Amino acid sequence: MTTSQTPPSTDPTGAGPVPSDLQDERLIASQGIGGWASATWDRVRSGDLGSLPVVVGLVLIWGVFYALNPLFLSSRNLVNLTVQMVPIGVIAIGVVLVLLLGQIDLSVGSMSGLAGAVVAVLFVNQGLNIWVAIAAALVVGVATGLVYGMLFNRFGVPSFVITLAGLLVLLGLQIRTLGTDGTINLPFESGLVQFASQQFLPAALAYVLAVAVPAVYLLTRLNTDRRRSAAGLSAQPLATVALRAGLLTVLLLAATYVLNRDRGVSYMVVLFVVLVVVMDLVIRRTRWGRSVLAIGGNVEAARRAGINVKRVYLTVFTLCSTFAALGGVLAAGRLASANQSSGGADTNLNAIAAAVIGGTSLFGGRGSAYSALLGILVIFSISNGLALLSVSSDVRFVVTGAVLLLAVVIDSLSRRSRVAHGRA
Amino acid sequence: MSTTTTLAPVLSMTGVSKRFGAVQALKDIDFDVAAGEVVALVGDNGAGKSTLVKTIAGVYSPDGGRIVFDGSPVTITSPSQAQALGIATVFQDLALCDNLDVVGNLFLGNEVLRKRALDEVTMEQESWRLLRELSAKIPSVRIPVASLSGGQRQTVAIARSLLGAPKVVMLDEPTAALGVAQTAEVLNLVERLREKGLGVILISHNMSDVMAVADRVAVLRLGLNNGVFRVADTNSQEIIAAITGATTNAVTARAARRAPQEEQS
Ligand SMILES: Nc1ncnc2c1ncn2[C@@H]1O[C@H](COP(=O)(O)OP(=O)(O)O)[C@@H](O)[C@H]1O
Ligand SMILES: [Mg+2]
Numbered sequence: 294m295t296t297s298q299t300p301p302s303t304d305p306t307g308a309g310p311v312p313s314d315l316q317d318e319r320l321i322a323s324q325g326i327g328g329w330a331s332a333t334w335d336r337v338r339s340g341d342l343g344s345l346p347v348v349v350g351l352v353l354i355w356g357v358f359y360a361l362n363p364l365f366l367s368s369r370n371l372v373n374l375t376v377q378m379v380p381i382g383v384i385a386i387g388v389v390l391v392l393l394l395g396q397i398d399l400s401v402g403s404m405s406g407l408a409g410a411v412v413a414v415l416f417v418n419q420g421l422n423i424w425v426a427i428a429a430a431l432v433v434g435v436a437t438g439l440v441y442g443m444l445f446n447r448f449g450v451p452s453f454v455i456t457l458a459g460l461l462v463l464l465g466l467q468i469r470t471l472g473t474d475g476t477i478n479l480p481f482e483s484g485l486v487q488f489a490s491q492q493f494l495p496a497a498l499a500y501v502l503a504v505a506v507p508a509v510y511l512l513t514r515l516n517t518d519r520r521r522s523a524a525g526l527s528a529q530p531l532a533t534v535a536l537r538a539g540l541l542t543v544l545l546l547a548a549t550y551v552l553n554r555d556r557g558v559s560y561m562v563v564l565f566v567v568l569v570v571v572m573d574l575v576i577r578r579t580r581w582g583r584s585v586l587a588i589g590g591n592v593e594a595a596r597r598a599g600i601n602v603k604r605v606y607l608t609v610f611t612l613c614s615t616f617a618a619l620g621g622v623l624a625a626g627r628l629a630s631a632n633q634s635s636g637g638a639d640t641n642l643n644a645i646a647a648a649v650i651g652g653t654s655l656f657g658g659r660g661s662a663y664s665a666l667l668g669i670l671v672i673f674s675i676s677n678g679l680a681l682l683s684v685s686s687d688v689r690f691v692v693t694g695a696v697l698l699l700a701v702v703i704d705s706l707s708r709r710s711r712v713a714h715g716r717a
Numbered sequence: 718m719s720t721t722t723t724l725a726p727v728l729s730m731t732g733v734s735k736r737f738g739a740v741q742a743l744k745d746i747d748f749d750v751a752a753g754e755v756v757a758l759v760g761d762n763g764a765g766k767s768t769l770v771k772t773i774a775g776v777y778s779p780d781g782g783r784i785v786f787d788g789s790p791v792t793i794t795s796p797s798q799a800q801a802l803g804i805a806t807v808f809q810d811l812a813l814c815d816n817l818d819v820v821g822n823l824f825l826g827n828e829v830l831r832k833r834a835l836d837e838v839t840m841e842q843e844s845w846r847l848l849r850e851l852s853a854k855i856p857s858v859r860i861p862v863a864s865l866s867g868g869q870r871q872t873v874a875i876a877r878s879l880l881g882a883p884k885v886v887m888l889d890e891p892t893a894a895l896g897v898a899q900t901a902e903v904l905n906l907v908e909r910l911r912e913k914g915l916g917v918i919l920i921s922h923n924m925s926d927v928m929a930v931a932d933r934v935a936v937l938r939l940g941l942n943n944g945v946f947r948v949a950d951t952n953s954q955e956i957i958a959a960i961t962g963a964t965t966n967a968v969t970a971r972a973a974r975r976a977p978q979e980e981q982s
Binding site: 578589595596659 | 776814825858
């Protein structure tokens with residue numbers, strides 16, 4: 294059979310050859326900002342929601358709490374909010390990773406509690422250097438994750454069972470580590486406590502960063518577009534790229550301005566955001582990240598593609614536990630203490646809920662590191678807002694639970710819609 | 718039923734068996750393919766064709782038997798090892814990741830890197846080159862493969878197998894989901910692979926396709942070898958008889974019934 298070779302197609306406007314990825318005549322042309330907007334709208338309608346629901350939800354939540362108590366959006370309260378959310382936000386980054394694989398870690402809460410206990414005991418009771426104590430806590434996290442990964446690979450036990458068992462074991466270890474004291478207070482002058490609660494970016498530096506980050510984004514985008522054009526592929530219209538960079542600048546400058554009117558941007562918040570950005574790049578731009586997404590999408594296909602599936606499981610469980618341990622260390626620093634209930638109560642569920650509310654699918658293969666940031670903002674906005682209204686914790690649990698349920702329902706519905714629209 | 722090929726086999730297996738619980742899916746299978754040769758593997762549903770392919774591809778490990786690849790005996794224990802040897806496979810159940818786009822699927826496990834990061838530009842460019850070469854009709858390589866039609870998914874799976882210069886390509890019912898034009902494209906492609914000196918193993922239920930492109934036809938029946946035929950010296954009836962295990966069978970009976978009717982009309 295001979296297909297009539299389409300003549301070298303040209304742009305209707307006569308501006309030159311059409312990029313090789315836009316030559317198919319069935320492609321609906323979407324050019325310029327209008328095209329970008331309509332393409333985004335089509336994606337949303339077909340169930341590819343991305344982070345849209347959580348952003349809309351966040352705006353609503355902030356609006357409601359502001360209406361009920363204007364103090365909610367005061368600089369002072371927003372600085373508190375950013376600092377409060379970081380430890381569990383860091384834990385949520387690890388949860389995003391396991392969810393991307395289609396697995397779960399139910400023990401991140403007690404992992405963080407144990408890590409806090411290890412830091413406190415080694416630093417306060419044993420008098421070790423704080424860095425040594427932190428390193429030891431992280432090593433405990435790494436070891437726990439390695440054990441999970443090996444159990445999962447060796448016996449194929451579902452991860453929720455392994456980590457449920459792990460939850461109890463780690464809780465036991467946490468109580469044993471703390472010993473008879475039950476509570477260990479970290480000295481206020483120690484570096485960890487200072488870092489986690491007292492140190493803020495100089496105002497000027499924060500503004501510089503708020504401009505520099507979008508600039509870096511703009512430059513990398515332009516560089517990519519140049520390479521795409523050189524390779525004969527379509528590049529994003531300059532206007533779209535500039536618009537996005539502009540929006541990002543406005544957003545960051547506004548946030549910096551508001552936070553700087555009080556204490557400013559905490560170093561711990563910077564650490565959290567850097568971790569999110571780095572993990573996002575690792576997931577989207579590295580071979581390992583691609584393997585994670587592939588396994589979450591179709592583990593058999595990944596295996597047949599020659600991916601070392603077991604190694605990926607091992608590294609992801611390890612990273613998740615390590616992020617949980619780091620979150621526990623930061624929590625101990627922020628509260629200047631470690632006790633038997635550290636990492637207990639709702640830590641576990643908040644971390645998992647943050648990842649899901651932020652838009653990472655429970656079904657695997659879909660999501661992004663940014664959902665840790667967005668999800669934790671939602672959860673802590675709710676609990677912070679309710680606390681401002683002097684609502685007791687029973688209501689807080691119910692509301693957070695309802696939001697989580699809503700997020701899971703949206704996840705399931707959008708998955709169904711994606712199937713119907715051929716984007717599953 | 719021994720057939721002597723003039724060419725040295727690039728892949729040959731002797732006495733290969735595979736058992737799933739109570740099912741003996743393959744028993745003492747001998748099979749070989751030479752460089753620049755197309756061998757069709759035929760047999761009824763459940764004859765063990767896919768199992769044989771997966772055994773060669775490292776998905777299943779055989780219970781017994783010997784596999785010689787490129788002159789040296791090998792034990793293929795994993796899909797990545799099969800790929801490293803130069804065995805590319807298009808599985809019947811395509812094994813694509815629905816959540817990844819076409820580029821992601823094409824290069825899965827073989828990603829192109831640039832400064833240690835994925836080189837999406839080069840991979841996308843290469844994807845278009847490869848898909849054009851196969852005359853594939855895929856509107857965009859940046860949409861998740863879930864949104865492609867069966868034939869388009871098949872094309873992606875075939876294109877995938879051709880990355881990385883394999884020596885043997887196995888296609889498990891590659892045309893089952895395809896339209897007329899795409900089937901012809903796949904058969905053209907099979908011939909091009911043969912011209913390039915690759916060994917091709919083609920599984921198909923379509924006798925006219927098999928007779929059109931294959932050099933030899935190996936028949937499996939209930940997990941056993943049931944004859945190897947040179948296409949030049951045989952005809953469809955003979956092969957169908959070997960597949961069904963009888964000279965008179967449903968297929969010939971049907972043909973016999975139809976013949977007088979056609980004369981009447
Ligand atoms: N993973 C498996 N587990 C158990 N039985 C299997 C498996 N794969 C194939 N079989 C059995 O092996 C036999 C051969 O199957 P298969 O190779 O798929 O046949 P074909 O591709 O020729 O139609 C069938 O009886 C099938 O039920
Ligand atoms: Mg089959």
